Amino acid sequence: MRAHAGTEGPGYNGEQIEIVFLLEGVRDGRATCKFGSREHPVPTHTGTAWVCPAEVRADEIRTTRSPLMAGHIYIPQSSLDAVASDEAVACRKPVLRSAATPRDTMIDYFGRTVLAEMERETSAGRLLADAAVTMLSAHLLQNYAEFTPASIARDQRRPLDPSRLSRVVAHIEHHLDDDISLASLARVACMSAFHFSRSFAAAIGVPPHRYVSQLRLERAKSEIVAGKVPLAEIALRSGFSSQSAFTRAFRRRVGLSPGEYRRSLRG
Known part of the structure; x- marks a missing residue:
């Protein structure tokens, strides 16, 4: 969890997928992520989420000057690949899109669940974190990949x-x-x-x-x-x-x- 003031600069560039979700936003703010020639403007209210694929860097990030409290989740690319290669999913190597959305209830739910575990330890935190990463990987495949595996979409x-x-x-x-x-x-x-x-x-x-x-x-x-x-x-x-x-x-x-x-x- 991090506090962000108004900022302008390059984004995260790493081997893991980064998910950012706003825990405390502002109603009148705006944020823009620029990837090459594409810009993703979104409001900075609570629940706004960004998805940045592994080894993809935002060329520029501009946010409101008002303070924002954001959660950052990092998911190994291998977790996404494991869900994609499941014999019941059977799809080619996934390619995620860089995206920003004003509201993603699944990201917000799992993000807050993991944050609650960090703040108030339970007896099965390892299992909870494993499940969150696995389900978020499936969610990314279904909603942010260049294709949607039919078996995940059916959610059997x-x-x-x-x-x-x-x-x-x-x-x-x-x-x-x-x-x-x-x-x-x-x-x-x-x-x-x-x-x-x-x-x-x-x-x-x-x-x-x-x-x-x-x-x-x-x-x-x-x-x-x-x-x-x-x-x-x-x-x-x-x-x-x-x-x-x-x-x-x-x-x-x-x-x-x-x-x-x-x-x-x-x-």
């Missing part, structure tokens, strides 16, 4: 079959202490990360990161009541970077601190 979501679902759930339960990634779960299901994420949610009713987070919370509750495992260890096993981060997250979910929760059940 078939639930995981019972056999695959059983394998994935068993894997999660066995590795609940580990840093579980979306790619590792997709491999267990023998699917791409893109289609696994949607199929899992269709079968369970919640995305993978929420399912893992709920399992870790229920285990943490049991361990807190038993009182045999130090709180710091429970925090680390639950996927948190510190005991304080775990305590804050626990209070948000349960409404009580770990100590208060233990006392409430012990009477």
Whole structure:
């Protein structure tokens, strides 16, 4: 997240795709991104988004003098290529367009979701970030590529079959202490990360990161009541970077601190 005052100069030039979305804009402002002879003028209100392909540089960026608060998301080109090469998508190497849009609800949603995770750590942040990158890659393919893969446009979501679902759930339960990634779960299901994420949610009713987070919370509750495992260890096993981060997250979910929760059940 960055604060931008009025500015004029070259844009980002890197190996990753850059997505910029305005968290706090101004109604009377304007911004213009220039790529070669093409200019993309957009209003600078909240929700405005820019997409800059990997290794493409904006020749000039002009923004309002009013302060703007923007989120910057960087997506590896390999993530886009992985979704494009999925056998269910089966399309050639994707080519993104440089674009600016006054409103993209999908970018705004995932951007704010990732930002919330950074500000308020949860027990399944790795899975959430993986899912955000995967779904944003699919969104870019559908809306900002030179073509739209038909299978993504149809957005078919078939639930995981019972056999695959059983394998994935068993894997999660066995590795609940580990840093579980979306790619590792997709491999267990023998699917791409893109289609696994949607199929899992269709079968369970919640995305993978929420399912893992709920399992870790229920285990943490049991361990807190038993009182045999130090709180710091429970925090680390639950996927948190510190005991304080775990305590804050626990209070948000349960409404009580770990100590208060233990006392409430012990009477």
